[in-house]
Amino acid sequence: MTANPLSANSNASLISPEIDKSAIARATPPLKLGILASGSGSNFEVIAQAIQNQQLNAQVQVLIYNNPEAQAAARAEKYGIPSILLNHRDCKSREELDTKIVKNFQEHDVEWVIMAGWMRIVTQVLLDAFPDKVVNIHPSLLPSFPGIRSVEQALKAGVKITGCTVHIARLEVDSGPILMQAAVPLLPDDTAETLHARIQVQEHKIMVGAIALIADRPTDKNVL
Numbered sequence: 001m002t003a004n005p006l007s008a009n010s011n012a013s014l015i016s017p018e019i020d021k022s023a024i025a026r027a028t029p030p031l032k033l034g035i036l037a038s039g040s041g042s043n044f045e046v047i048a049q050a051i052q053n054q055q056l057n058a059q060v061q062v063l064i065y066n067n068p069e070a071q072a073a074a075r076a077e078k079y080g081i082p083s084i085l086l087n088h089r090d091c092k093s094r095e096e097l098d099t100k101i102v103k104n105f106q107e108h109d110v111e112w113v114i115m116a117g118w119m120r121i122v123t124q125v126l127l128d129a130f131p132d133k134v135v136n137i138h139p140s141l142l143p144s145f146p147g148i149r150s151v152e153q154a155l156k157a158g159v160k161i162t163g164c165t166v167h168i169a170r171l172e173v174d175s176g177p178i179l180m181q182a183a184v185p186l187l188p189d190d191t192a193e194t195l196h197a198r199i200q201v202q203e204h205k206i207m208v209g210a211i212a213l214i215a216d217r218p219t220d221k222n223v224l
Ligand code: GAR
Pocket: 037, 038, 039, 040, 041, 042, 043, 044, 116, 117, 118, 119, 137, 138, 139, 147, 174, 200, 203
């Protein structure tokens, strides 16, 4: 009998659509990415690594972070990627922050915006400046558990399978057309930390896989 790939005793996961490894470096010209990150930046780093390993034909033009403590900034330095702190506490509104983000991304010739652990609610200002080109990653199988503390929400709800999603961002928090998802089974002794750690292993795969999907499109066409 074939083992169930989503058995709670296995660390396996299910990713859909499948990652097409042969398509992964096909973008020409290279995609010009602008990254938004608020915290650790591990998803940002897998993107930078995939580019360095020539798995993705892209370049990170700039990292913008909103929290002076964000470890993402140190990761940017490691890869020689410029980074800019735009502290949301210095802005009077979400729109003011997004206006500054758009200005900086435009100055750095950004084509696609990747929210890699961006913990701010985006406004129409950002979405209008990059129509259908703002990508978000979220630690649940959307549309389940949008918003904050999604991993805790999934544990509390008693679901047996959760996961992560990469999608094109729309105005409503954590909504929009889905590019790629990975399913992750819960284990009996899971805490939010252990579950989030396993979800992040899958996030790192679908983050790169979804950017490859974007890249593998005719250059004059939108991904949708
Ligand atoms: C990731 O798990 C990402 O899905 C989540 O923040 C974490 C950032 O980790 N994003 C959201 O919750 C957005 N709604 P990282 O800084 O190590 O990439």
